[in-house]
Amino acid sequence: xxxxxxxxxxxxxxxxxxxxxxxxxxxxxxxxxxxxxxxxxxxxxxxxxxxxxxxxxxxxxxxxxxxxxxxxxxxxxxxxxxxxxxxxxxxxxxxxxxxxxxxxxxxxxxxxxxxxxxxxxxxxxxxxxxxxxxxxxxxxxxxxxxxxxxxxxxxxxxxxxxxxxxxxxxxxxxxxxxxxxxxxxxxxxxxxxxxxxxxxxxxxxxxxxxxxxxxxxxxxxxxxxxxxxxxxxxxxxxxxxxxxxxxxxxxxxxxxxxxxxxxxxxxxxxxxxxxxxxxxxxxxxxxxxxxxxxxxxxxxxxxxxxxxxxxxxxxxxx
Numbered sequence: 001x002x003x004x005x006x007x008x009x010x011x012x013x014x015x016x017x018x019x020x021x022x023x024x025x026x027x028x029x030x031x032x033x034x035x036x037x038x039x040x041x042x043x044x045x046x047x048x049x050x051x052x053x054x055x056x057x058x059x060x061x062x063x064x065x066x067x068x069x070x071x072x073x074x075x076x077x078x079x080x081x082x083x084x085x086x087x088x089x090x091x092x093x094x095x096x097x098x099x100x101x102x103x104x105x106x107x108x109x110x111x112x113x114x115x116x117x118x119x120x121x122x123x124x125x126x127x128x129x130x131x132x133x134x135x136x137x138x139x140x141x142x143x144x145x146x147x148x149x150x151x152x153x154x155x156x157x158x159x160x161x162x163x164x165x166x167x168x169x170x171x172x173x174x175x176x177x178x179x180x181x182x183x184x185x186x187x188x189x190x191x192x193x194x195x196x197x198x199x200x201x202x203x204x205x206x207x208x209x210x211x212x213x214x215x216x217x218x219x220x221x222x223x224x225x226x227x228x229x230x231x232x233x234x235x236x237x238x239x240x241x242x243x244x245x246x247x248x249x250x251x252x253x254x255x256x257x258x259x260x261x262x263x264x265x266x267x268x269x270x271x272x273x274x275x276x277x278x279x280x281x282x283x284x285x286x287x288x289x290x291x292x293x294x295x296x297x298x299x300x301x302x303x304x305x306x307x308x309x310x311x312x313x314x315x316x317x318x
Contacts, residue, residue, distance in 0.1 A: 009048055014057040017041035018064055021077050025069060035181075036188040038077070039085030039109075044193040046089025047205065054089060058082035072123045080116035084109045085189060092190065092205055101206070102186060109182040172245050176252040211284070212268035216257050218305050224254040259288055261304055262297030268310045 020041070024034035046054035058078050065074040088105050095101040121127045170177075187208070194206040227250025234244035263284050270280045287293045303309060 006049055010045060010053060010057060013041040013045040013054075014060055017057065017082065018061045021061070021065065021073075021081075022068070025073065035081075036185050037192055038081035039088065039185060040189045040192050040196075042082045042085030043089040043092070043189050044196060046086040047092050047193065047197070048089075051086055051090050054082075054086035058086065072120050075119050075123065076116050079119060080113050084112045084185075087112075088186065088189065089193075092193075098206065098208075101190070102183075105186040105190070106179065106182050109186055110178055113178055113182060169248075172248050173252055175245075176249045179253065180256065211264055212271050212310075214261060214264040216261055216305070220254055220257055221302070221305060223250050224258075224302075227251040227254060255298055258298040258301035258305075259294055260301070262299070262301035263287060265300050265304045265309050266297070 017038070020034055020038055024031040024038070042054050042058060045057055061082060062074040062078040065077055087108050091101060091104055091108070095104060117127070190206040191208065194204040198204040227247045230243050230247030231251060234240040234247055266287070267280050267284050270283065271277075287297060300309070
């Protein structure tokens with residue numbers, strides 16, 4: 001009976017991993033949200049039955065993908081998502097501290113994403129970590145060709161300059177984008193796998209703390225200062241591209257963390273003021289979309305790291 005149950009879980013996880021990747025590939029509108037949970041079947045299988053069982057399921061999924069998709073899709077699925085989930089499942093059984101699990105998980109995820117990007121580059125010639133700027137500009141220009149035709153000469157030139165600047169900035173922030181996506185993927189997969197396991201009656205193994213108590217280490221302020229100094233130094237030199245990229249990515253990472261912590265403080269204060277939960281969730285969800293509010297959240301997050309603002313409104317656990 002135990003063997004039948006284990007085999008059933010292996011089949012369900014393997015089939016669901018294959019279906020998720022196929023749907024994400026043929027339906028681009030769903031690709032980004034589904035990419036956050038591609039690793040979930042591997043994580044759950046690895047947590048339940050071990051690394052070897054999870055890897056065997058990943059190999060079956062990859063081989064099945066080659067029947068309908070180019071080989072690099074199968075390689076990407078295995079390296080970037082299935083391996084990541086399999087190792088995260090092992091880590092979830094060995095690391096009890098939630099923060100340590102998240103940090104190690106994100107590190108493993110980023111390393112495997114880089115490995116997948118390298119293999120994809122060798123197979124296809126397209127470097128996901130350093131895409132061709134001119135090609136991206138041509139693609140965006142083609143998408144906006146109808147709007148571009150309606151502009152006068154000067155406005156069209158400004159539009160092209162804006163596209164060039166946007167593309168170059170997006171390429172510069174590739175490390176930040178990869179880290180942000182990896183963190184979101186790790187949290188989503190751990191939360192979903194733990195929820196599924198709890199629904200199976202086996203108990204949850206991961207949960208996030210209440211949003212109103214989220215707090216990041218104070219040494220993030222050091223990274224913020226380093227990024228600020230890198231930006232200042234690189235402004236005076238046209239050749240300091242690496243320094244400029246380091247500064248831009250540190251600034252983006254720390255700003256995102258400050259916004260999240262600032263929103264957490266606001267959520268906590270609203271809760272202490274007995275504001276209904278649905279209103280708190282709506283305000284927190286909409287706040288980052290409004291630029292001035294986002295800047296306020298950054299300031300609140302920085303102040304909370306230094307002075308523990310929530311302690312003055314009902315207290316909070318560190």
